[in-house]
Amino acid sequence: MSALTGILYAVLIAYLGGWYTGYWSGNFSLLLFILTAVTMAYWLAERFHFQPARERAAADLLASDTKRREALAAQGIARVDGNVEGAREEILRQPWWLDWTAGLFPVILIVFLLRSFLFEPFKIPSGSMVPTLLVGDLILVNKFHYGVRLPVINKKIIANHDVARGDVMVFRYPEDTSMDFIKRVAAVPGDEVSYLNQRLYINGQLVPVQSQGDYYDEDSMQYRQRFSEKLGEKEHQLLVNTQRQPLFRPDRKDGPFPFQENCKYSPEGVTCKVPAGHYFMLGDNRDNSRDSRFWGFVPDENIVGKAFFVWMNFGNLKRIGSFN
Known part of the structure; x- marks a missing residue:
């Protein structure tokens, strides 16, 4: 997905560059509609697939660590090295390609609605x-x-x-x-x-x-x-x-x-x-x-x-x- 997102951004930059330099005429309303649709697709994927998957992986990591600590405690080992909190935060962190797509969806949606129907x-x-x-x-x-x-x-x-x-x-x-x-x-x-x-x-x-x-x-x-x-x-x-x-x-x-x-x-x-x-x-x-x-x-x-x-x-x- 990161590669696909990179390709989409490259296409967007090329389109805007050609528009700015006069190689072709642009349609800002259509561009804004496409950006809204694409970022919405990423937002939905993040909301219902990627974020739950990261949360499940983080929960599995905590459960595994808890189980390991309980097993060691049963053997009389009270002090256990290692802290999984840093790894958990890393698992839950949103990757860049979702931050720059799903994260922008609310802003782009507001701009699209304001520009299309109000001012x-x-x-x-x-x-x-x-x-x-x-x-x-x-x-x-x-x-x-x-x-x-x-x-x-x-x-x-x-x-x-x-x-x-x-x-x-x-x-x-x-x-x-x-x-x-x-x-x-x-x-x-x-x-x-x-x-x-x-x-x-x-x-x-x-x-x-x-x-x-x-x-x-x-x-x-x-x-x-x-x-x-x-x-x-x-x-x-x-x-x-x-x-x-x-x-x-x-x-x-x-x-x-x-x-x-x-x-x-x-x-x-x-x-x-x-x-x-x-x-x-x-x-x-x-x-x-x-x-x-x-x-x-x-x-x-x-x-x-x-x-x-x-x-x-x-x-x-x-x-x-x-x-x-």
Whole structure:
């Protein structure tokens, strides 16, 4: 078993090394599930086989020593050299390969349950959500806000709150579901959403914005105009480069995205009818975000959870707190 455990650890290290260096993409949810299952198997084997076997061997050693001492005492020998307590402790000691598998099972199980059903940490990798979220923000994602989902397969089994306009949502990137993205929900199923001349319209109504002055964008080292926008119940801030008028068009390299026929593109922007079970996502850094304007809609089965709290930014501790 020690050799098998060594092989399993070698495979794990090789997998993590290849993932870290970019040789292949990893699936942390699947990895955590496998680790939970493997360590549980070791824990069960320890609980019902290996530990009882060690205890029986220790008991046999004590019984044998007691019997020897009784036999010697019957012959009038009261003083007997040797102490089996050290040997007993050695027999009862858990071997390394069980300590590093069965011993880790409770910790891994707790992490698996917390991450799968309650909260998942997420690191902001890009500036697409500036000024709401900055590169380096470590955030928490509420996994049960939109309903309870089975881990790995992400199938919803218990419904909870509906997705609302204005939510900041983490989801599996439709073009590569091994990657998680974070954007703001701009439109929900049945909505007609337009982004024309850098202004957002929902069902034909212009979403109101108010100027908040300039904002220094550290990524581009330029000043951007900052606005407050009320999309849903709460206001949030966004950046717009009013000197840039991008030409929108689908740029998916391997073909059209699902329901692309629901979208109409023009030099002014894009208008889409959101299909059932899908959502239209936008970044708050509107001119520095590759979002639903380019790769289409997010299906409900891709939802990871609702982002709600910055729990750490090592470069700026003032970032810690909730956000809209």
